[in-house]
Amino acid sequence: MPALRIENLKKSYGTVPVLKGINLAVENGDVVAVIGRSGSGKSTMLRCINGLEPFQEGSIVVAGHRLDQSRANLRDLRKEVGMVFQSYNLFPHLSVAENIMLAPRVVKGLPRDQRELLVRDVLSRVGLAEKASAYPDELSGGQQQRVAIARSLAMKPKVMLFDEVTSALDPELTGEVLKTIAELAEAGMTMVLVTHEMGFARRVATRTVFMHEGKIWEEGPSAQIFAHPATPELRSFIATDLK
């Protein structure tokens, strides 16, 4: 069974269709980059996958949880599907450790000693072991985003979704976040990442999906997508990016 299967996903805001029949399957351990122009529906698709957006048609099965219009059992799904946002969204009144422990504590009831081990484990995976007691406003953007990744990892997700997680960062800070994601990829995490970092998509993603006008326009192994784009839309998209 694939880690994620999207079938005929359709979503509109009011009368404006935004996703026009998406089909996508992601296998365990796959790293899928989603690229495409602004407004093509990348974020919307990602947000549908963990139920942040309702949709009108189709179905999504992710980490063994089925999601349809009924939106039942959303919380069970979200326990196993991590999401990292462009704007980090750390909780400002909680320390790094508390940000990380919150969901394991209140959602899973993890006891204190295990929570502390968990914090150490996930922080070391993002290279911030020494920041456990810092507050978000004491961290750089790149560090905040790595904490957000650690916070998501602490729920031990089976699939992780990343929505342009480096777009709000200065170029010098982008690298450290991408490195963290690349290490997760290497460790076998199943990931879907919306990104504008074409170089990164090409290097790290096993597959790349090009979205255009609410549809998956083209998809395939990353090497092939970037080296031999089949559609004129993708060719022109890649060409504008290189400029």
Place this chain on the structure above:
Amino acid sequence: MAYEMNFTPVFARTPELISGTIDTIVLSGQSIVIGLTIGLAVSILRVDGPKWAAAASAGYVEAFRNTPLLVQLFLLFFGLPYIGIRLSADHAAILAISLNLGAYSAEIFRAGLLAIPKTQIEAGLALGLSRLQVMRYVVIIPALRVIYPALTGQLTLTLLGTSIASAISATELTLAGAKIESQTFRSLETFLVLAAIYISITFAFRLLYWIVGLWLFRRSVPKTGSAVATLSLPREAET
């Protein structure tokens, strides 16, 4: 026509003044606790509740914010007995003041809840928290921090508003003062003393709010931010 102030007859009633002061503190404290609980619950229902609950909450808030506290007091004390609910003056006072504060604070809480970015809520939901858990662990503290000055200002108004309860003879400071005044005929002295006591009570409560604020926002006392500035000790209390 020089008026000769004479506080002696008023100070001779110190025991009554003290018990009136205690009654006012108790009435205020109880009304604040109950009123804020109502206000918080109503604001959450209004922002995040089912449609009917949001509508009912809005109706309650409008009803109590657009009628005088005195009329609310009279309704509960003189009106309710006609439908078989008889409240003592003290209980009617607590209830009316709590409901009044509930309506005003609900609006303040609501402003705080709406000030929290939607992305914070989504981050909580994405981690698997329920809506209520998001409210409790993610939203409340930052929201409170935004509205804390407005909220404590409202609490001061509410504290002073307990004075109105004397109109139904609920035991509190103004009633004690009125009795002393009517028996000593020292109106100026009596009400000056009352004013001084009210000022002391208010400052004591504001000091308490400040300490509570330091504790509530201890984690977000920022090196750079503005919470401390908005939480500064009431200036009068520093002297």
